[in-house]
Amino acid sequence: MIGRIKGTLEEKNPPQLLVDVNGVGYEIEAPMTTIYQVGDVGKAVLLYTHLTVREDAHLLYGFISKEDRTLFKELIKVNGVGPKMALAILSSLDADQFVGCIHAEDASSLVKLPGIGKKTAERLIIEMKDRLKDWSGVSTALPLEAAAGLEPEINANADLEAESALIALGYKPTEASKLVNAVKGQANTSEELIRLALKSLSRK
Known part of the structure; x- marks a missing residue:
């Protein structure tokens, strides 16, 4: 089992990261709460990982903290919740927010997440x-206000990249487009657009 990856961040294509470890590139699926915090491409990165072995693929999932990885492992034990849905949950809510929803039995917040209906929310x-x-x-989520002050470089393809990332997380294309269009022009990078789009869900 691969429990930890330490190397250089080579690519960041939400929700996937490519980390170089001594010349070997590891493709790692990660929640947005982790992607917000891993830093810039070319920087050193340390991720706590979980390996899922399927007949057709070996999939590596990475997290900025052990707590996030622990929660991911607990989520995929729930009937009907696979790794993709678990990533979507941890992308929309940081670990403490999700735990708060569970303790408060707040099903209304959970059903806003992709693929989670009333029955799945109740089961969770x-x-x-x-x-x-x-x-x-x-909580490991970087505060929105702090991120907004980073003044990221403008990315002309940010809208399309943000939509693609949301679709990869489980949102339908029409939902992803609607979420991104609602915050279009408020950020310059796909990461920030995704953050704002997901944050808007919690206000509804």
Whole structure:
């Protein structure tokens, strides 16, 4: 099992990262809460990982903190919740926010996430509540205000990249387009557009 990856960030294509470790490039699927924090391409990066082995692929998932990885592992144990849905959950809510929804039995917030209907939300609350009763994780999400002050370089393809990332996370193309269009012009990079789009869901 690959439990940790430490190397150089070569590419950032949400929700996927490419990390070079001594000349070997590892493709790593990551939630947006991790992608917001890994830093710029060319910088050193450390990710806590989880390897899923399927008949047709070996998939590596990476997280900025052990707490996020722990929550991911707990999520994929829930019936009907696979890795893709778990990534979507952790992209839309940081770990502490999700745990807060579970403890508060806030199904209305969970059903806003892609692929989660009322029954799945109720199942998450029922199955996760006992597992997370002693949760003591620390939120790892970078505050929106802090990110806004970074003044990122303008990316002409940011809108399309943001839509593609949301679709990869499980949103339907029409939903992804609607979310991005709602925040279009408010940011210069795909990462920031995704952040604003996902943040807008929590306000509805």
